[in-house]
Amino acid sequence: MYTHTLAELSKLLNDGSISSVELTKLYYERCQTYNSELNCFITLTPESAMESARTADALIAKKQNGPLTGIPFAHKDIFCTQGTKTSCGSKMLDNFLPPYDATVVKKLGDAGMVCIGKTNMDEFAMGSSTENSYYGPTKNPWDVSKVPGGSSGGSSSAVAARLIPAATGTDTGGSIRQPAALCGITGLKPTYGTVSRFGMIAFASSLDQGGPMTQTAEDAAMIMNAIAGFDVNDSTSLERENVDYTTNLNDSIEGVRIGLPKQYFSADVDPKTIEQIKDAIGLYEQAGAKIIDIDLPNTSLSIPAYYVVAPAEASSNLSRFDGVRFGYRCDDPVDLLDLYCRSRSEGFGNEVKRRIMIGAYVLSAGYYDAYYLKAQKIRRMIRDDFQSAFKEVDVIMGPTTPAPAFGLNELLDDPVQMYLADIFTVSVNLAGLPAISIPAGFASNLPVGLQIIGNYFSEPSLLNLAHQFQQTTDWHKKMPEGFRS
């Protein structure tokens, strides 16, 4: 039962083969059984989950259900859930019970989904390994000595181990796609402005975007149908006509032009990973797609630009954590300055403090032009590169990450090496484009992710291409051993 996709579970709930209460119990038990090993969850919410499940069953009985009604899932602990701890992986928010629900939380609740917990993450979404969590690292279910990726590593690990059929994630520089790739699941980062950021604790506002982490592209489309759309509470949310993301899943992919940037297949990339990606692209070619070599000349600049823009916005976004109105406050502050400095130093972890300091520095007097403004200009160059590419091709493909999952603690003391692993994901955020990562085989017994990048609002095509791939391959059905009780 626990290996079913959302689409399958939806049918089973609908025809009465199983109830939401039964399903919720089943997944909750799996979470309880395996969380000690994987540490995917910061919080489990069995009581409210059972209540939602009972409500869902009542709706199903009355035939008032939607496609997602009654299906359990989990939220990344960055989404505010009213009355339920929302820590963002930080000691700073260890005691934080939001007085409101994020828009995404409200929307999935309205769709009848049953939230059974909040998943682990790098503190304030800063990281690529989920090792920067106050609650300890999450493990990769394919090899528990490896990281699950990050920052949405709790979500990717839990979905990969089938502790839950789907989860939400957020992606600022690859935080949905990279953990999806490293855990062998499907992760979609939508076009900036498609999914409301209201109630999603901000890391870097001009880059952050929430999205689904699922077993299949079809499931991602189902979640997108529930969470995408305009929100009056988010000024950067786009007013567009409603899109049904499932409509184009079965379109033919014949004649689709696929661009392969030479920078994504360079010598720095793990050869076994490249091999798997080339095999995957071969399948597209067999299905009638046209493969075209392209150039994204400024790819290498995306890391430096990103590591200026993101910390700059973060340093400002995280100023609100000052020990005054919510969150951690140090003991016995002697004066205001002491209250600020100690609350923040004790409440934030090392990576967060590092990025706050970088951000403060690049915005400070005398450095703004050389760093922040320069990065914003390079941001335009990167966006323009993509726009020229999309004149020749419909989508761009390559590996999601330069290598499969690395070992726990392997890069913890080398932040720059850790940052460089984001090379194929961050440029997408700088440009605000949509991209999906799907399972495309294994390298050294670890999952490899294929990234498909499209132009603005091309999610239906990305999902179509991913879905068609998943009709002819079974990588997305592979499940790690040891979680099959």
Place this chain on the structure above:
Amino acid sequence: MKYETVIGLEIHVQLATQSKLFSGAATRYGAEPNAQACIIDLGMPGVLPVINETAIKMAVKFGLAVNASITSPSVFARKNYFYPDLPKGYQISQLDLPIVANGSIDVQLDDGEIKTIRITRAHLEEDAGKSVHEGYGEHTAIDLNRAGTPLIEIVSEPDIRSAKEAAAYMKKIHSLIRYLEISDGNMQEGSFRCDANVSIREDGSSELGTRAEIKNINSFRFVEKAIDYEVERQIDLLESGKKVTQETRLYDANKNETRSMRSKEEANDYRYFPDPDLLPVMFSDELIKSIEQSMPELPDAKRQRFIDELGLSVYDSDNLTASRELANYFEQALAIATNAKLTANWVMGEFLAALNKEGLDISDTPVSADMLGGLVKRIDDNTISGKIAKQVFDAMWNGEGSADQIIEAQGLHQVTDTGAIEKLVDDVINANPKQVEQYQNSPDDKKGKLIGFFVGQVMKTSQGKANPQQVNKLLKEKLK
């Protein structure tokens, strides 16, 4: 040594919106602490700002009223600093692309000279909260009700040369924002306050001296006093061979002095950058045109119209347009009274005197504009004399009803019946043979003065009700 004073003002005007600049919380003054601080104002994790359309339109109105250009796109930026009354750790303000740029306003000085003060810019920003330092022991108490309230900060060029000019400029801006109905301008409640940048330099020098910024001045009187004090202080420093230091100072109205503010100013680096939660605000020509059309007549235009179309003197027009309330009162009274000069005299004379005497605002007047208009109309159509009118005004002030009601009730109609007046005139002539003789024997050019005695007597016996023109005419005929 002679010195020239150079002053630039930054005026903060709280906009009269219902809700805050970036949230739907109320802006009402005087609520319970933090009762009007919603999750957005509190900077809760995950919340986002959405711009209030009315605040934007109000800022544009101000810009158009001072002949400024409206910047499109206009961009909001974050000003980063830590302070307990600043919940997010940054204030959403504007830096590079303020909504209003390059305007100017004409200010009339005491000697009648008109001086143009340039306005560098006016930008929109959110207000901070309030700190209470007393009553909480070793703590400061924070109320964030005011946090997020929309302000425009109006920055002048250093064109002001004296404390009096500064006050005149501040008054003019105050009058303008009230005309535009973009702020209540309430200075006690902090809706209108200013910072003054003051420096001095040797007469004839073109370089600016080191300036001190005097913060949070909330009255016209204080702006004058604070600047006067500060100029004296700076002159004393220079005269004694010391230097003025660039710093922020606070005006203490009780002691009438400015003093240095130590804590807030430790080398601030605000790290401004465009707020990534907000997109640039664009203004189409149509939008600006529609805002322009919704604007009321501005004081300078109104003043000119009073002179040109109503035939009022410059002096009267200046006074009547000094505040929107007074101008409105006058125009409303005039709509009934129809005689502009007479209405102006009554508004500025009897009416303002009565308000002053009782220390009332126009909004508190017991004599409405309609009532005053009704009274002036009765003077104008000769129903009552000016003298009786004063009596009627007092009765209206005391709540005895409208002019017509009082005239009726007290029988104050002017006597215009020729027969009745003739009898009164005859009685006075008969009772004063000596004066009649004196009048008749005096040369023509003295007669005008002597007739006054008879008019006075007639008016007295008629208790002021006889029509003075008719009395005059009859007396002249009968005394020939």
Place this chain on the structure above:
Amino acid sequence: MTLDRKQIEDIAMLARLSIKEDDIPVHQTELGEILKMVEQMKSVDTDAIEPLAHPLEIDARLRPDTITEENQREKNQKMAPQTQDGYYLVPKVIE
């Protein structure tokens, strides 16, 4: 790019983070390496390029001026570290 001790202290102060005297060299190394990586940007000629603050260059949508929030003080202050009479309390600020 290396940052001296004073710069590290200034940045920490701007960000309201307290750092231990002994840790300054670690921060110098870490921040220095990140800045070195970032400085690849320097070699790029960007003179003719407009900065891009936002991926989607669209303009702001404005909200109508209506009161939509009611008093939620009790709820909002539930997890505040220190409050009294509806106020948030902080150590005394000297102005």
